[in-house]
Amino acid sequence: MGAFVDDLNAAHDLFRTGIPVWLICHTRELATVRIDKLVDAIDESANHIIPLHDAPGFIDTQDESPEHPIVYQGLTHKAERYLAMARYICGLYSYSI
Template identity: 35%
Template sequence: RSRLTLPEEQSKVFLLFSCLQRMFLETYARWQWLVHWLPRLRALGTSHPVDTSVIGAFTADFNIAADLLRIGCPVWLVRPLREKQATPIHRIIPPLDETFHNRLPLRMSEFELDLADAEPPHRLLFSG
């Protein structure tokens, strides 16, 4: 019998799908960088407004942060707490902890994303 007709374990199917999804998202992000962001970076002397539709990038390097901000990419500048006095801080955002109750606040919106398990559970799509 063909391997395509044999059922697989649910965990293996999920693993393969998540690997495929990750490869797709990484490839899409690289394509976006080449098509959208790199031309802006190469155009010296230009500045773009920050695109709030993207998550942005984390960096500890001031030069990288300046370049990304110039091309309109949101930047999260990560600095050691000991440098707090020397770094101008506009806003401190605390990390999420156990008290967030599976609710993630959405940026630039009053809505929250519910990350809790469905109650009652979602219907079963696969069993194997």
């Protein structure tokens, strides 16, 4: 579990509550951001398994079968997210005659 954000205040709030945060920003903004730790991205050799550091067990990130549809790709504060979710839900409940 974690969040990708582009807002420093949201990143701060999530970090303080203990939620992992990935801050997305333009490289020109890096001079104003303190980075405490860089971590490697998950690669294929990890077999889509993320070990938990503070608890026993792991998070399985393998694709579902059948695959779940991608409803929206983008940042969370954009209105397009809600439009995409509405279109998806309307499609679930539309019946063909």
